[in-house]
Every structure is written in C-alpha cells, then in structure tokens.
Amino acid sequence: MNDAPHDGPRTPNLEHITVLLREAVDLLAPRPGGVYLDGTVGGGGHAEEILKRSAPDGVLIGLDQDADAVARSRERLAGYGERAVIVQANFRDVTQVLTGLGIDALDGVLLDLGLSWFHLRDRSRGFSFQAEGPLDMRMNADSPTTAADLVNTLDRQELARIIFQYGEEKKAHAIAKAIERARGRGPITSTVQLAQIVSSVFPPYPPRRTNPATLTFQALRIAVNDEMEALREGLTAAVTVLRTGGRIAIISFHSLEDRIVKQAYVAHAKGCVCPPRLPVCRCEKKADLKILTRRPVMASEIEVTGNPASRSAKLRAAEKL
Numbered sequence: 001m002n003d004a005p006h007d008g009p010r011t012p013n014l015e016h017i018t019v020l021l022r023e024a025v026d027l028l029a030p031r032p033g034g035v036y037l038d039g040t041v042g043g044g045g046h047a048e049e050i051l052k053r054s055a056p057d058g059v060l061i062g063l064d065q066d067a068d069a070v071a072r073s074r075e076r077l078a079g080y081g082e083r084a085v086i087v088q089a090n091f092r093d094v095t096q097v098l099t100g101l102g103i104d105a106l107d108g109v110l111l112d113l114g115l116s117w118f119h120l121r122d123r124s125r126g127f128s129f130q131a132e133g134p135l136d137m138r139m140n141a142d143s144p145t146t147a148a149d150l151v152n153t154l155d156r157q158e159l160a161r162i163i164f165q166y167g168e169e170k171k172a173h174a175i176a177k178a179i180e181r182a183r184g185r186g187p188i189t190s191t192v193q194l195a196q197i198v199s200s201v202f203p204p205y206p207p208r209r210t211n212p213a214t215l216t217f218q219a220l221r222i223a224v225n226d227e228m229e230a231l232r233e234g235l236t237a238a239v240t241v242l243r244t245g246g247r248i249a250i251i252s253f254h255s256l257e258d259r260i261v262k263q264a265y266v267a268h269a270k271g272c273v274c275p276p277r278l279p280v281c282r283c284e285k286k287a288d289l290k291i292l293t294r295r296p297v298m299a300s301e302i303e304v305t306g307n308p309a310s311r312s313a314k315l316r317a318a319e320k321l
Helices: 021-028 045-053 067-076 078-083 091-101 117-121 147-153 156-167 172-183 191-199 214-225 227-241 255-269 301-306 308-312
Strands: 035-038 059-064 084-088 106-112 242-252 289-291 314-320
Touching (some): 021 045, 021 242, 035 045, 045 059, 045 078, 059 067, 059 078, 059 091, 067 084, 067 117, 078 084, 091 227, 106 227, 147 156, 214 227, 227 242, 227 255, 242 255, 255 314, 301 308
Parallel strands (some): 035 059
C-alpha cells in the first residue's frame, strides 16, 4: 500500500510505486486457478501483479478500509472483470468477508502495511505534518475517533503512553505535557498546529534529519486506526483461512509491525510448547507454518533510489503446513 510519485509509465489517474512488488509476489507464488487476498489493496499494484501471474482464471480479493482506495483499485482492475473482487473492509475482518463471498480457503495472502502516498498527498485526511489540514488520520472516514479527539481529550499520562508505545518517542512525556499546556489555550485542530507544538519540545540545534513530529504523528495514526491489534487479528485469521501450501507475505514499515509479524510466524512455526522436563508432549500443538524468509527481504539500492519510502520496508513470508 505504500505508494510514491514516480516518473516512469503511469496508469491513468494513478501515480505510484508499489513497494517490493516483484519480491512480494514471487514469494506469494500465484498460480492459475488460485484464490488470493490482498488485504491492503491501496492503489492496486500488488493486486494487479497477482492477477497477471494467476491468469487466466485466478481470483484476487482486495480489501481496504479506505473508500477512496477501494474506488481507485476498482478502476485500475476493472479490466480483469469478475477475477477481481474489491470490498471495503479492514483485513482483520477477513473471515467474515470470505464467508459473505462463499469462499472457505485461500491460496495466498498479502499485506502491505505502509501508509499510502495518496493519504499523505491529500491534506484533508490529516496524515501529513508538512501541510495544513484537519487533525484526522482515519483510514476509514466513517470511524468515530479522530486524532484531534485523542489529542484534546486524553489525559497527559495516556497521551504519553501512546506516543511512547506506538512511536517509540523518547520525549513522549515532554510532548504530552506540551500538548496539555497548548490545549489549555484552546483546542488543537490542525496538523501544522500539532507539529509546531511537538517541535517546540526539541532544541533547534543540531538540526534533525527527520521532522521532530514524525514519531508522534505515527503513534497517533496507529492509535486512531487500532493498527497493531488489527494486524494481530488479521494475521491470525489469515493463517487460519490459508489452505495447505498457501502462502502469506507481509510488508511492514516500522519495528512494531515487523516484531508482531516475526513473532507470529515463529509461534506458528513452533510445535510442542511443553516444558522440556516433560517426557511426553501434552500440549498437542503442531506447527502450521514454515517460515520462508529467515531474514526480512529489503528493497534493493535501485528501488530505494527511485522510491525512498521503500528504505524501511521489510518483507516476511511463510507457507501453510
């Protein structure tokens, strides 16, 4: 889902680069007749490649909680007819979606957890601190809670917890205190306003390589969209609906996501969890995944040069036993 502008061939109405396109789809290994899920369909880049490689009769189910992304991917994949089924839904709800479609198992699942370039470009969505916009950050515009709600209603301790836990920001308590002080003068409603409050906590020198507000914005976005819990639930559901030999490939963009993916794969790849002193297994746990990537697959230097957003991408894949 992580997209960025580029100067190469363009699809009408879309300007984006799909991160780790070849590597992710290679690991997914689509084949004719297979049924595949892109749980974060975004601009449709991965989805289209899966459809091409699973021709002539492979089916791609694309999910996205963002109505705009659903519209874009439907337009892009319209030429594939009934082979492309696009649904507005969070990938954590994959089981319910498949039941509604009458599908009981999948041959492959792909998740690209990156923030879409379309989100950053649209200042009305409030994801970017580089442009004036409402403090929103909702992936699904129908969700009840915005970033402004969190910033203006949570107490200082809870704000600090969110910023530290989801942003791994060392100055979380100082930032929460600055937010509390600022909202005492009036509500915090815009992206630039919040970015300035966060930046005030940091000394001007030496200059920083990244904007001081980067980690705070990341943390609030994760909290607004419940991203970590959605990933845990979606990953568990995806493994359950994979048929034997099916594969799951996940692209993450920061350490919190990558840690969840790595630990989940390891847990599913591990068999007996009984204490070593027990002579006979009593847990009866069987491994149900084989890890295909001992180390995460990273973007090549060529890809990073063309799309700097790919620098932090990590791809991990596994196969259902």
